[in-house]
Amino acid sequence: MGFAEELKNQSAGDWDAAVNHPFVDQLLDGSLPDEQLRHYLVQDYQFCDAFTALLGQAVASAPSLPSRLVFAGVLGAFASDENTYFQDCFEELNVPEADRTAPTLGTATRDFDALMRDALASRSYPEVLAVLLVAEWLYGEWAARAGDPTQWPAEPKHAEWIRLHNNPEYNAWVTWLRDEFDAVEPSLPQERQRVAAVFAEAVRLERVFFDAALIPAAVS
Numbered sequence: 001m002g003f004a005e006e007l008k009n010q011s012a013g014d015w016d017a018a019v020n021h022p023f024v025d026q027l028l029d030g031s032l033p034d035e036q037l038r039h040y041l042v043q044d045y046q047f048c049d050a051f052t053a054l055l056g057q058a059v060a061s062a063p064s065l066p067s068r069l070v071f072a073g074v075l076g077a078f079a080s081d082e083n084t085y086f087q088d089c090f091e092e093l094n095v096p097e098a099d100r101t102a103p104t105l106g107t108a109t110r111d112f113d114a115l116m117r118d119a120l121a122s123r124s125y126p127e128v129l130a131v132l133l134v135a136e137w138l139y140g141e142w143a144a145r146a147g148d149p150t151q152w153p154a155e156p157k158h159a160e161w162i163r164l165h166n167n168p169e170y171n172a173w174v175t176w177l178r179d180e181f182d183a184v185e186p187s188l189p190q191e192r193q194r195v196a197a198v199f200a201e202a203v204r205l206e207r208v209f210f211d212a213a214l215i216p217a218a219v220s
């Protein structure tokens with residue numbers, strides 16, 4: 001078993017709770033209320049800020065040009081496709097400018113932001129990869145639950161969020177991330193433990209990020 005799979009198994013409780021979260025259930029069947037999608041997307045746009053910065057650190061920390069180019073390609077897609085999705089949803093859901101650029105952050109958003117910025121500041125390739133891998137792998141798993149596009153919800157604001165995490169290029173990126181992470185498994189126990197802790201915390205935060213999306217905005 002590879003390092004990635006070993007760490008995923010150690011976080012199976014939080015992992016499965018996130019992948020099978022009621023928020024995801026409602027997104028997949030198209031019943032998610034706009035109010036909750038809106039809250040989630042406002043918080044997730046802030047997640048995306050730190051995530052984009054972390055991808056930039058991955059470009060810098062990667063050991064070789066082929067790896068840097070993979071991250072650079074994903075950064076480009078993130079800056080176009082993914083950002084367009086947020087802008088379109090913000091228009092449709094009438095999100096005011098202040099909530100797009102500087103919303104009040106929920107606890108889960110703040111904690112995730114701190115985890116990403118710590119990994120970024122460490123400049124450690126395995127730590128950076130641990131956060132990227134959890135975020136992308138876990139999102140690929142919930143989106144895979146949607147099945148093929150004929151089974152997706154009708155509304156673009158739901159279907160497009162699925163499509164961004166359920167397509168052949170996305171799946172190839174997740175597989176690549178997993179192989180890349182396995183290849184840099186630390187041999188020193190202390191470093192291995194640090195990377196494992198980052199991975200576990202990222203999985204826990206994915207779960208609470210979905211929890212927060214189902215709590216009324218005022219108390220999250």
Ligand SMILES: Cc1ncc(CO)c(N)n1
Nearest residue numbers: 044047135136139206209
């Ligand atoms: C919280 C969260 N985790 C993962 C992703 C996918 O990168 C996302 N957009 N938001």
